[in-house]
Amino acid sequence: MRILVIGDTHLYWDRPGYLSFCADLRDEYDVDTVVHIGDVVDQHAISFHNKEPGCPGPMDEYYRTLEAVQRWVKEFPKVTVTLGNHDKRVVRKAKSVDIPEEIYLKPYKEVWQTPEWDWVEDIILDDIYFYHGDGQGGKYPAYNAVGKMLMSVCMGHNHSAAGVKPLVNPMKRIWAIDTGAGCNDVALNMVYSSKNKRRSVMSAVVIIDGHPYLEVMPCSRGEKYHDSNF
Numbered sequence: 001m002r003i004l005v006i007g008d009t010h011l012y013w014d015r016p017g018y019l020s021f022c023a024d025l026r027d028e029y030d031v032d033t034v035v036h037i038g039d040v041v042d043q044h045a046i047s048f049h050n051k052e053p054g055c056p057g058p059m060d061e062y063y064r065t066l067e068a069v070q071r072w073v074k075e076f077p078k079v080t081v082t083l084g085n086h087d088k089r090v091v092r093k094a095k096s097v098d099i100p101e102e103i104y105l106k107p108y109k110e111v112w113q114t115p116e117w118d119w120v121e122d123i124i125l126d127d128i129y130f131y132h133g134d135g136q137g138g139k140y141p142a143y144n145a146v147g148k149m150l151m152s153v154c155m156g157h158n159h160s161a162a163g164v165k166p167l168v169n170p171m172k173r174i175w176a177i178d179t180g181a182g183c184n185d186v187a188l189n190m191v192y193s194s195k196n197k198r199r200s201v202m203s204a205v206v207i208i209d210g211h212p213y214l215e216v217m218p219c220s221r222g223e224k225y226h227d228s229n230f
Contacts, residue, residue, distance in 0.1 A: 001126045004031040005205035006079075008039035008156050010086060010183035012061075012068035013190070015202055017225030018182035021217045022204050023075050029206050033125065034076050037156035037179045038084025038132030041065050041112070044189040046089050048096075052188050069112045078116045080123055083108070084132040084157065087119070124151075126210050133157030133178075140165055142176035154179065154212065159200035164212050177212045179205045 004026050009018065026034065042065070045051060045058040056064065072079075081087070087108065091101050099105075108119035122131035129145075133155035136145050143165045145153045152174040162180030166173060180203030184190065202217040202225075219225040 001033055001207070001209070002029060002031040003033045003035060003125060003205075003207040004029070005130070005154055005179050005207065006034065006036045006076075006182065007179040007204055008037065008084065008086075008159060008181040008183055009072070010039055010042035010181075010189065011072070012064045013042050013044075013184050013187040014068065014182050015184045015217075015219065015225075016227045016230035017219055018202065018217065019072060019075060020230070021202075021219075021225050022182070025204055025206055025215055026076075029208065031206065034079045035123070035125070035130055035154075036079050036081045036117075037130065037154070038082045039086040039156065039183075040072075040081055040084065041069065042086050042183075042189050043089040046093055048089075048093070049192070052191050055188050066112065069114065073114055073117070079114070079118075080130075081108070081117055081119045082122055082131045082156075083119055085134050126207070128152045128154055128207065128210070130154050140176065140178070142178045143167075146174065146176045152176070152210075152212075154205060154207070156181065159183065159185075160196070160198035162201035162203045162216070163214055175212055177205055177207075177214065179203065180214070180216070182217075 045061045129149050141158045142153045142155045154177050156179045159181035161178035164177045166175045180201035185200050206213045217225050
């Protein structure tokens with residue numbers, strides 16, 4: 001398999017050049033499978049946490065986000081999404097007031113008009129475990145998950161973590177890879193993290209026949225994917 005893994009986008013608050021970057025990786029590596037590692041959307045307005053006053057309300061944010069999702073659908077018609085904690089904010093809020101998801105809430109693909117996107121908790125492809133990464137932390141979050149899954153792991157969630165760590169014994173070789181992210185650290189929805197010294201790594205992952213490669217997006221001033229070019 002030739003897999004492209006898209007990092008956390010937190011639409012509609014994604015980095016301006018990230019969609020083009022991911023599309024270029026797809027074409028360069030001739031991938032046949034696309035995975036979004038989760039937190040496709042941000043849903044800041046319905047968070048349990050304090051809201052940033054300058055951010056739009058729930059209805060306005062939804063329509064802006066839907067428009068952004070459709071830009072991604074146009075470029076990537078078929079995607080498997082491993083659900084992130086932000087994707088599930090509506091479900092979590094509903095459960096907090098005893099509303100059953102199965103009865104009262106629409107499926108993700110209907111809410112975001114993504115008929116060929118499969119929204120799943122996790123998935124195994126090519127003997128690799130893909131999931132968003134809720135509950136994992138530390139310096140090497142995916143590496144910590146490998147110890148629990150006992151197989152290669154690709155995950156997101158931790159925006160400042162990106163890279164590959166191999167694990168080898170006499171019998172087999174496996175690895176852990178943190179995807180990085182495609183969200184915009186200076187957007188209003190990210191104000192809560194503005195004091196963090198570590199910033200999001202703008203990157204995506206390509207996995208060719210089971211071998212992982214981290215691709216960092218060249219987005220500094222003067223580089224191809226700098227904000228000023230979009």
